[in-house]
Amino acid sequence: MCPSAPAALPRPPRILHILHIQARAPSKCQVPVMRGLYAIIDTDALARRGIDPILFADAVLLARPAAIQLRDKHGSARRMLDLLRALVPRAAAANVPLFANDRPDLALLAGCEGIHVGQDDLPVTAVRALAERAGARVRIGLSTHDLTQLDPALAEPIDYVAIGPIFPTVNKEQADPAIGLPALTDLVARVAAVRPGLPIVAIGGITLETAPHLGALGVCAAVIGALLPPEGASSSDPNGPDALAAVTARALALHTALLQAKAPG
Ligand SMILES: Cc1ncc(COP(=O)(O)OP(=O)(O)O)c(N)n1
Ligand SMILES: Cc1ncsc1CCOP(=O)(O)O
Numbered sequence: 001m002c003p004s005a006p007a008a009l010p011r012p013p014r015i016l017h018i019l020h021i022q023a024r025a026p027s028k029c030q031v032p033v034m035r036g037l038y039a040i041i042d043t044d045a046l047a048r049r050g051i052d053p054i055l056f057a058d059a060v061l062l063a064r065p066a067a068i069q070l071r072d073k074h075g076s077a078r079r080m081l082d083l084l085r086a087l088v089p090r091a092a093a094a095n096v097p098l099f100a101n102d103r104p105d106l107a108l109l110a111g112c113e114g115i116h117v118g119q120d121d122l123p124v125t126a127v128r129a130l131a132e133r134a135g136a137r138v139r140i141g142l143s144t145h146d147l148t149q150l151d152p153a154l155a156e157p158i159d160y161v162a163i164g165p166i167f168p169t170v171n172k173e174q175a176d177p178a179i180g181l182p183a184l185t186d187l188v189a190r191v192a193a194v195r196p197g198l199p200i201v202a203i204g205g206i207t208l209e210t211a212p213h214l215g216a217l218g219v220c221a222a223v224i225g226a227l228l229p230p231e232g233a234s235s236s237d238p239n240g241p242d243a244l245a246a247v248t249a250r251a252l253a254l255h256t257a258l259l260q261a262k263a264p265g
């Protein structure tokens, strides 16, 4: 069972508070700036390690990332709705936007701030139409892999564009080939030319070691694996205080590495 009341959030360290304000300050054109860590709560990767998704989210939220996403590829609609309903007040208490992956219907029912869709999911215009019918304002993110997908994506009513995989990943079935940092740099330049100020989220195989390169490009980094202990790592209790403190520490290290790298402009 998911606990539904959000845990009281301890005050973050002052440096993190300053970074958080900088990372979320509105830009000149009022598009919310997304910088730093975009943490994905991936129920499959968590289940393989015996980690509870809500306890994991609480631990990640202590790092005040730029965004979180619930990605539940194999659960029932009912389970995903329950999880989203438990996450919404927690994310709101931390002032962190919560995106639901793939499922605008569940996102709208639960009151999420955003929805992430990919090339095979509902089209962005359909998601916008659903949100309008529900009388909800939502932010929408769209996945792309290359210029062929990026150019049409930039004509869509989206709030951020995701690009990836940047590096090889084990957390997406049938992932496209990794594009690497040079190709990402070209695609970032394309976004800046066509839709200046549109937030960019890089995804795929991003680690603490590679995070500074992404921060230097001015992009946000979506992460699954680098927030988690290695699969099969021995831990007496994967939901115990030490294991959860290690999740917060990983999230904080990634978020800080991304924000502290010098972004262009
Ligand atoms: C932030 C972010 N970027 C990309 C994805 C991948 O979306 P998609 O291509 O639809 O693949 P699935 O995640 O649905 O398997 C994402 N979820 N989040
Ligand atoms: C969902 C998704 N889409 C492209 S790569 C990816 C998986 C990201 O997971 P990780 O950060 O562990 O590589």
Ligand SMILES: [Mg+2]
Pocket (backbone or CB within 6 Å): 101, 102, 116, 117, 118, 119, 121
């Ligand atoms: Mg999808």
